[in-house]
Amino acid sequence: MFRREPRLFKKKYFLFFALFAVLLIAAGCGNDNAGEKKGNSDNNNAASESGLPKQMTWSVYDVGSGGYAEMSAIANSLTDEYGTQVRMLPSASGVGRMIPLRDGKASIGKLGDEIQFSFEAIEEFASPEWGPQNVQGYWAPISPFGLGVKEKSDIKSIEDLKGKKVPFISGNSSINIKTEAMLAFAGLTWDDVKVVELTSYAGQGEALVQGQIDVASINPAASSMFEADSKGGVRWLEMDPDDKEGWKRVEHVASWFFPRTIDDGAGMDKDTNIMGHAYLIGGYADQDPDTVYELIKAFNDTFDKYKDATSTLYLYSKDEVLTEPRGVPFHEGAIKFFKENNMWDDEKQAKNDELVERQKKLQEAWDQAVKEAKDEGISDKDFPAFWLEKKAELVK
Numbered sequence: 001m002f003r004r005e006p007r008l009f010k011k012k013y014f015l016f017f018a019l020f021a022v023l024l025i026a027a028g029c030g031n032d033n034a035g036e037k038k039g040n041s042d043n044n045n046a047a048s049e050s051g052l053p054k055q056m057t058w059s060v061y062d063v064g065s066g067g068y069a070e071m072s073a074i075a076n077s078l079t080d081e082y083g084t085q086v087r088m089l090p091s092a093s094g095v096g097r098m099i100p101l102r103d104g105k106a107s108i109g110k111l112g113d114e115i116q117f118s119f120e121a122i123e124e125f126a127s128p129e130w131g132p133q134n135v136q137g138y139w140a141p142i143s144p145f146g147l148g149v150k151e152k153s154d155i156k157s158i159e160d161l162k163g164k165k166v167p168f169i170s171g172n173s174s175i176n177i178k179t180e181a182m183l184a185f186a187g188l189t190w191d192d193v194k195v196v197e198l199t200s201y202a203g204q205g206e207a208l209v210q211g212q213i214d215v216a217s218i219n220p221a222a223s224s225m226f227e228a229d230s231k232g233g234v235r236w237l238e239m240d241p242d243d244k245e246g247w248k249r250v251e252h253v254a255s256w257f258f259p260r261t262i263d264d265g266a267g268m269d270k271d272t273n274i275m276g277h278a279y280l281i282g283g284y285a286d287q288d289p290d291t292v293y294e295l296i297k298a299f300n301d302t303f304d305k306y307k308d309a310t311s312t313l314y315l316y317s318k319d320e321v322l323t324e325p326r327g328v329p330f331h332e333g334a335i336k337f338f339k340e341n342n343m344w345d346d347e348k349q350a351k352n353d354e355l356v357e358r359q360k361k362l363q364e365a366w367d368q369a370v371k372e373a374k375d376e377g378i379s380d381k382d383f384p385a386f387w388l389e390k391k392a393e394l395v396k
Helices: 007-041 043-051 068-084 092-104 114-119 175-187 204-209 223-229 242-255 287-299 332-340 346-376 382-393
Strands: 055-061 085-091 108-110 134-140 142-150 166-167 196-197 214-217 234-236 259-260 272-278 281-284
Touching: 007 272, 043 108, 043 166, 055 068, 055 092, 085 234, 092 108, 092 114, 092 281, 108 214, 114 134, 114 382, 134 204, 134 287, 134 332, 142 175, 142 223, 142 259, 166 214, 175 214, 175 272, 196 204, 204 281, 214 223, 214 259, 223 234, 242 259, 272 287, 281 382, 287 332, 332 346, 346 382
Parallel strands: 055 085, 055 108, 166 196
Antiparallel strands: 108 281, 134 281, 142 214, 142 234, 142 272, 259 272
């Protein structure tokens, strides 16, 4: 006669076999992980010893851009040297590059003027969903910018642009604020020129050749300007670095622009005085200081590995980068590196402290503006103008 086992007895057997299966699975996973660690042991140890995270995510310019190429070369060097794996999040827009940083999906950004815009809560960042961002610079390669005309043009100075055709790039606040600042150098505004709206920044070279515009507002190293130079020559309208009043007007438009002298732009055969700005690598102030320090140190230590990967990476040398705080403060991790390499002084520290304090004032003003806008029923559409008016009143 078939005898049924007691339910308790069957339950014990079930638990025993279940536990045995779990142990087998765990052992298998353990062996896989052990094999993986063994295979990457050198890289893992190097990454640990360097102080860099084993994985990083960077927010960068769009694929195919110079900024993307530069950061790719640096990322490859860090992987080769330390085993650090870098994931790139490309975007063609400033807001698109800031969002991963704000949302914590990226820790490092290769950024244009959007980092200053977000710090000040201006342009696209004056909207209710943004406001002043507590962002800081980590490393600051310098990029040149200028106003280029045809070689045979009768325009000899920025003052001569009055009444001339000047480009305004649709949806590109970063370029347009530079144009505005350079016009201000000569005491001009958008109202003094004929504004020509273009959809492409890179298309300025051809637009200049075709006579659609009288001047290009562009990086002199842009390929489109070398092409324009090959079709009749280009010349750059100079900005005297000793013109204190002119540069005061520039800084009134944007405090992060400064004099820059180069000789390797399209059509240049000698030193040419134009404008410069920091092409920042940065992120939020709450990034771990040790991590930022180790990253900058790694940039410096691996410089010889990546410096020739593009024509502009020489600007990432510690002997070339900007160390004067402009527009946004430097992160304490970066400052630690600067101090160790005699790149910092009391004057720079004082300027940095002022910018840190400015961020606090901007946030306080923003909070007040948000509250008042709510009380007064200001719509989201009208809020940016309301905020900029309150900002001018509350933050000097």
